[in-house]
Every structure is written in C-alpha cells, then in structure tokens.
Amino acid sequence: MLDLSSSSSPTSVLLGCFVVVMLLPGSTLRAQARNTIGFGFGPVTSYPSDFGGSGCDATYVAANVGIGHAISRTVAIEGNVAWTGSASTSCYADALSRPAPEDGDLYHRTETPEAIPGETFWATGLGAVVTPWEFGNVVPLVRVSGGRLWSKGLWTWTWGGGVRYAFGRQRITLSADRWHLGYEISDETWVYREGGPDELQVRQTLERRPRPWFLRVGWEVAVR
Numbered sequence: 001m002l003d004l005s006s007s008s009s010p011t012s013v014l015l016g017c018f019v020v021v022m023l024l025p026g027s028t029l030r031a032q033a034r035n036t037i038g039f040g041f042g043p044v045t046s047y048p049s050d051f052g053g054s055g056c057d058a059t060y061v062a063a064n065v066g067i068g069h070a071i072s073r074t075v076a077i078e079g080n081v082a083w084t085g086s087a088s089t090s091c092y093a094d095a096l097s098r099p100a101p102e103d104g105d106l107y108h109r110t111e112t113p114e115a116i117p118g119e120t121f122w123a124t125g126l127g128a129v130v131t132p133w134e135f136g137n138v139v140p141l142v143r144v145s146g147g148r149l150w151s152k153g154l155w156t157w158t159w160g161g162g163v164r165y166a167f168g169r170q171r172i173t174l175s176a177d178r179w180h181l182g183y184e185i186s187d188e189t190w191v192y193r194e195g196g197p198d199e200l201q202v203r204q205t206l207e208r209r210p211r212p213w214f215l216r217v218g219w220e221v222a223v224r
Contacts, residue, residue, distance in 0.1 A: 036068040040218035048210035058086035085120035103194040111186040173218040
C-alpha cells in the first residue's frame, strides 16, 4: 500500500499539477459538453483493513461508469456506479509458527458489523464536477459527491480533483478521489486461561474512519 500521509500524497500531486496547469498559457473558456458518458479504472490505496481478509496482502482496484449532464458552462451533475475489489491476493498462515500463549497472557478480539468484511463492493454516487478554467485542451476539474456502499450499508462522501485533456468529442482524465467512510467496531481485551475459560477484561466501541483514495485514469465521450 502507498503511504498517503507523506508529502507525495495524491493531494500534493494534484496541487502540483494544478500549479503547473495554472502557469500554462490560457485560452478562451468553452462550455462543457451537454451530456457525457465515461469509464474509469485505477488502484485504490489506504484500503480499509476491516474490508480485507485477515493474514492477506492484496492489490486493490476500482472501476466506474459515469454519466454527466452540464447545467452551466462550468458545472456538471455526475452520477456513477463503481466496483471495488482486489486484483491479486496473497495469503499466509502463520498460526502454527506462533508460540502457544501462556496463562495470563492478554489478547484482543475485534468484532465488526456483519456486512463490513469482504474485499468487493458496489457503490453508487451523485455529485458535481466543476471546471472553472481552461488552458488549451487541458482543463483542471474538482469533484464532490455523495453515495452509498450498498453491500456494506455505508454512506460516503468524496472529494477530489484532476485534469482533463480534450480532443474532439473525447477526453482523457487523470484524477484522485478520496472517500470518507465511517462505522463502529467492538474491541475486546481477554486474558488467556490455560486451565479454564478465558476472561473478558474490557469491551469498548471504537470508531473507524477510513479514507481510501481512488486514483483513476478515465475516458469520456460527449453525446448529443
């Protein structure tokens, strides 16, 4: 997984691209295409650990299909459907190599809502795409949307941005979207007892607030 807390995070990259684009010679602003359809694909980083399998390392990816409708020269409403899952997974079993616990050892047990575990999910979203400037065929864009992960029963909102390169009725887009998720888990602390049942010491509810990034390469086409 990528460490997005560093200076090379998608936010920093997007800001850098935005500054470079702003320094390029500008051109007259043209209206957005009235209607568009598009497809996107790319990796997902900082994937929620509760979604993945225990003892597994995976590369996560997402794909989406979107439909846009311009309501002004710079603002379009966009709806999309996204699928997210693992492209490759390698699991390992190290339970046999672990030493047997000793009487009195502490260990933790985490319980998540039934719908949370599972690498794959479908989501829908609805939001706005703003393209306030244009520099030749390159257009910076900002995207804000809200949606739902249906199989996991979670609502989400996203923000992000990128650039769009137009040629004729087609466009290539490079963007990064950050999803904001939230749910609760139960964390229990137990004492291992060799000669009897284990003893529960503490049970507490913890909030999970994962913030995965969808790094997307997309293609759009204008339809009349």
